[in-house]
Amino acid sequence: MPSRQYVLTFSCPDKPGIVNAVSGHLFGHGANILESQQYSDPETERFFMRTVFALVESGASFEALRETFAVPAGRFAMQWTMRDRGDRRRVLLMASKFDHCLADVLYRWRIGELPMEIVAIVSNHPRDTYRHLDFEGIPFHHLPVTPGHKAEQEAQLWTLIEDTRTELVVLARYMQVLSNALTERLAGRCINIHHSFLPSFKGARPYHSAHARGVKLIGATAHFVTADLDEGPIIEQDTQRVSHHDTPADLIRIGRDIERRVLAQALRCWLDDRLLLNGQRTVVFSV
Incomplete structure (x- = not known):
């Protein structure tokens, strides 16, 4: 398992398909999910998620993954961050x-x-x-x-x-x-x-x-x-x-x-x- 890990966090209006879009995007860019937590707030009708992943496919690029994540993030109106977990x-x-x-x-x-x-x-x-x-x-x-x-x-x-x-x-x-x-x-x-x-x-x-x-x-x-x-x-x-x-x-x-x-x-x-x-x-x- 690669030692370098990355973390994605976001919140957005709750609707079907969010987890599928996120996991599909990560998989499509050579990432393997190591841990994931999510919460759907029935009062505010917002969805929250934290996902830790590693890049396991040859040639996979974190920069490319983060840049293209703007597409699903925009579709679901996410407020999001994605960073190298090792950064201080x-x-x-x-x-x-x-x-x-x-x-x-x-x-x-x-x-x-x-x-x-x-x-x-x-x-x-x-x-x-x-x-x-x-x-x-x-x-x-x-x-x-x-x-x-x-x-x-x-x-x-x-x-x-x-x-x-x-x-x-x-x-x-x-x-x-x-x-x-x-x-x-x-x-x-x-x-x-x-x-x-x-x-x-x-x-x-x-x-x-x-x-x-x-x-x-x-x-x-x-x-x-x-x-x-x-x-x-x-x-x-x-x-x-x-x-x-x-x-x-x-x-x-x-x-x-x-x-x-x-x-x-x-x-x-x-x-x-x-x-x-x-x-x-x-x-x-x-x-």
Whole structure:
């Protein structure tokens, strides 16, 4: 079996013949399907599919296959991507004072668990804030947010995103609210980790709010960023049981572990093209 693999993902209006058209096109261009997942949403009447394939016929060309796939894609009005699975996606990480999510992502990246190219780390705090973290080989940018100058800071950030050809921005506990203009530019390619099981306890101090309500479960949520604060399509969530003995400080400590694993799982799904937008929701194909 060829070691080089490719992945096709798409969504389109649901109608008969989609799977046949896709599999027939792949077969006709020398491809063998290795895995395939699909979902038909009865509410939105849209069809979602993720297919991993390899080229097994002599002379088969990925470039030709991708170029000619525009024909069935156009016939079914698909929103689609097709890429070499081995290509490293370009990711920009952002963090503020709390660095546990940033540290976890860096660790998983360095051991090969999150195969990506980290193009930059951006923070509104200076480099010394993270002096215990290993940033070797990763450009660090201190972009402070000062009153009355947020637009200038975001302009610098957007220039950096464009210059580095960033594909995904990850807010790894970046505790600044992005402007509507920036979130619109980053639609579908900016993931945030929120320290709450959304839609409960939005805002900046969710663990304190949860403690005040005496909750017995706390959680974390990874979601796409939109102009509506903490309202973007949810990608991944997890929870852990707590009790009346736990103080707000205990909830924050317990929550750090949940936040780390939820963000890592969301990022892993995005990197492997397992994540498709479905309006205000997401379709996440299992690993």
